[in-house]
Amino acid sequence: xxxxxxxxxxxxxxxxxxxxxxxxxxxxxxxxxxxxxxxxxxxxxxxxxxxxxxxxxxxxxxxxxxxxxxxxxxxxxxxxxxxxxxxxxxxxxxxxxxxxxxxxxxxxxxxxxxxxxxxxxxxxxxxxxxxxxxxxxxxxxxxxxxxxxxxxxxxxxxxxxxxxxxxxxxxxxxxxxxxxxxxxxxxxxxxxxxxxxxxxxxxxxxxxxxxxxxxxxxxxxxxxxxxxxxxxxxxxxxxxxxxxxxxxxxxxxxxxxxxxxxxxxxxxxxxxxxxxxxxxxxxxxxxxxxxxxxxxxxxxxxxxxxxxxxxxxxxxxxxxxxxxxxxxxxx
Amino acid sequence: xxxxxxxxxxxxxxxxxxxxxxxxxxxxxxxxxxxxxxxxxxxxxxxxxxxxxxxxxxxxxxxxxxxxxxxxxxxxxxxxxxxxxxxxxxxxxxxxxxxxxxxxxxxxxxxxxxxxxxxxxxxxxxxxxxxxxxxxxxxxxxxxxxxxxxxxxxxxxxxxxxxxxxxxxxxxxxxxxxxxxxxxxxxxxxxxxxxxxxxxxxxxxxxxxxxxxxxxxxxxxxxxxxxxxxxxxxxxxxxxxxxxxxxxxxxxxxxxxxxxxxxxxxxxxxxxxxxxxxxx
Numbered sequence: 001x002x003x004x005x006x007x008x009x010x011x012x013x014x015x016x017x018x019x020x021x022x023x024x025x026x027x028x029x030x031x032x033x034x035x036x037x038x039x040x041x042x043x044x045x046x047x048x049x050x051x052x053x054x055x056x057x058x059x060x061x062x063x064x065x066x067x068x069x070x071x072x073x074x075x076x077x078x079x080x081x082x083x084x085x086x087x088x089x090x091x092x093x094x095x096x097x098x099x100x101x102x103x104x105x106x107x108x109x110x111x112x113x114x115x116x117x118x119x120x121x122x123x124x125x126x127x128x129x130x131x132x133x134x135x136x137x138x139x140x141x142x143x144x145x146x147x148x149x150x151x152x153x154x155x156x157x158x159x160x161x162x163x164x165x166x167x168x169x170x171x172x173x174x175x176x177x178x179x180x181x182x183x184x185x186x187x188x189x190x191x192x193x194x195x196x197x198x199x200x201x202x203x204x205x206x207x208x209x210x211x212x213x214x215x216x217x218x219x220x221x222x223x224x225x226x227x228x229x230x231x232x233x234x235x236x237x238x239x240x241x242x243x244x245x246x247x248x249x250x251x252x253x254x255x256x257x258x259x260x261x262x263x264x265x266x267x268x269x270x271x272x273x274x275x276x277x278x279x280x281x282x283x284x285x286x287x288x289x290x291x292x293x294x295x296x297x298x299x300x301x302x303x304x305x306x307x308x309x310x311x312x313x314x315x316x317x318x319x320x321x322x323x324x325x326x327x328x329x330x331x
Numbered sequence: 332x333x334x335x336x337x338x339x340x341x342x343x344x345x346x347x348x349x350x351x352x353x354x355x356x357x358x359x360x361x362x363x364x365x366x367x368x369x370x371x372x373x374x375x376x377x378x379x380x381x382x383x384x385x386x387x388x389x390x391x392x393x394x395x396x397x398x399x400x401x402x403x404x405x406x407x408x409x410x411x412x413x414x415x416x417x418x419x420x421x422x423x424x425x426x427x428x429x430x431x432x433x434x435x436x437x438x439x440x441x442x443x444x445x446x447x448x449x450x451x452x453x454x455x456x457x458x459x460x461x462x463x464x465x466x467x468x469x470x471x472x473x474x475x476x477x478x479x480x481x482x483x484x485x486x487x488x489x490x491x492x493x494x495x496x497x498x499x500x501x502x503x504x505x506x507x508x509x510x511x512x513x514x515x516x517x518x519x520x521x522x523x524x525x526x527x528x529x530x531x532x533x534x535x536x537x538x539x540x541x542x543x544x545x546x547x548x549x550x551x552x553x554x555x556x557x558x559x560x561x562x563x564x565x566x567x568x569x570x571x572x573x574x575x576x577x578x579x580x581x582x583x584x585x586x587x588x589x590x591x592x593x594x595x596x597x598x599x600x601x602x603x604x605x606x607x608x609x610x611x
Contacts, residue, residue, distance in 0.1 A: 031449030179550035
């Protein structure tokens with residue numbers, strides 16, 4: 001089977017893998033395409049009833065005869081019922097200016113326009129907003145990962161730290177800290193800290209604990225036999241770390257990296273959402289919502305999804321190359 | 332200044348105590364294993380309190396733990412109402428809806444290998460996406476009461492549980508399935524007696540990931556519109572009034588609720604998957 005089995009992978013999460021050694025990518029293309037097409041189909045069908053009331057109101061203003069012709073009477077109908085009475089309005093539902101649910105081609109068009117046709121310094125360019133979100137994500141992710149690895153090394157080599165910090169590291173993962181991201185931004189903003197740093201702080205925090213937990217597991221993964229072998233070589237603790245523990249921890253490290261980077265990105269976006277940020281994916285999602293430009297929201301949502309996918313895909317590729325070079329089976 | 336010195340001393344004392352305990356003879360006892368992190372946590376809270384007093388930190392930036400505690404006990408009815416609105420209505424209902432939907436889709440998809448191979452990559456891809464970003468849209472569609480929060484939560488927990496359930500349902504070997512066939516067990520008997528039980532370790536993985544997501548979804552969605560009750564609503568309005576001790580009190584509640592929810596799932600997992608090697 002294609003994706004890794006969840007229970008076995010560290011962190012207990014199933015991650016998505018595009019491909020596998022056994023040519024899985026080829027075997028999965030058709031099923032994946034089918035599922036994606038099915039989702040698109042449901043979306044396309046849903047567009048009609050979701051927008052029908054708005055479309056009917058607009059059509060009546062434009063002088064088209066709508067059944068029933070009283071707006072109040074139309075409210076009694078469901079979206080499907082209204083469509084049944086006004087089949088000729090269906091094409092309008094797909095090109096409505098301010099839809100409740102935009103059609104896929106509208107979102108794609110908006111994304112194309114804001115990614116490719118705007119200059120990347122423009123406030124309307126999604127590339128610009130993407131970078132505003134991506135920069136703190138990457139910075140925070142680097143900080144969080146670095147500190148996480150350091151703490152993990154400390155935990156593995158110090159009994160006191162293991163006993164006192166590790167339980168809290170595990171518990172902290174069950175706390176919905178992400179929900180507080182906007183507040184952290186505002187608190188830091190009120191003391192004059194703005195820009196890259198507050199968002200990076202949240203991204204760092206969110207990637208920190210998965211890395212700690214994963215790396216502790218990884219650094220402890222060598223068996224007693226392997227550790228004993230190094231002792232018979234008269235290897236020092238430092239040598240043991242560089243020659244055995246660190247290389248052995250790499251598969252765990254990559255797994256936590258992938259968990260961490262998507263957590264970081266989600267954190268930055270949530271941090272941007274209700275804080276009055278003017279730029280970034282989160283800000284775009286909210287602006288589109290508040291100023292009646294649903295297309296802007298949807299385009300930002302999909303762009304954020306693509307960014308997350310690209311980042312995880314990038315780490316997947318690095319993982320495969322590294323592990324193959326090191327002679328470990330690319331799991 | 333005296334507070335700061337006292338804080339440093341307490342920190343040092345706590346650390347020395349923990350070093351003694353961790354390297355001592357009784358360090359493998361359960362009571363000591365619990366005591367060490369407890370001492371660590373307590374030291375942090377005390378040092379926090381002393382530092383806030385010592386440096387006279389503005390309570391708008393960081394309130395002292397004592398004032399947070401005061402709020403926790405003083406504002407009981409408000410906190411309880413918020414808890415009901417956000418956790419019991421928004422998070423829990425959404426969690427149940429998302430879980431049931433994921434189970435139904437997983438069992439339907441499981442009937443065909445083709446569907447499974449399609450749903451697994453797409454589902455695990457979706458699980459890595461910032462689904463919480465749909466909160467503004469869903470609040471607009473479903474109104475500002477708990478229904479929209481439950482919808483956000485259901486959408487967020489759906490994919491991790493779906494992927495784990497689909498992967499878990501595949502986790503039987505042909506020997507086990509053949510045995511069921513020799514018993515003349517049909518599809519449903521095999522599903523309930525063999526495949527679902529053996530999928531449980533996977534499913535609980537998804538359920539546990541979902542607990543944290545559920546609370547996050549319910550709280551974040553309230554930032555985009557809510558009735559005048561709810562943890563997310565309270566956090567953002569208390570913040571507007573610069574009542575940071577109230578914000579922290581809600582954080583404590585959220586943390587406790589999150590840990591309790593997770594703990595409950597772990598307990599349930601132990602009961603259901605008692606046969607699994609990791610539980611023995």
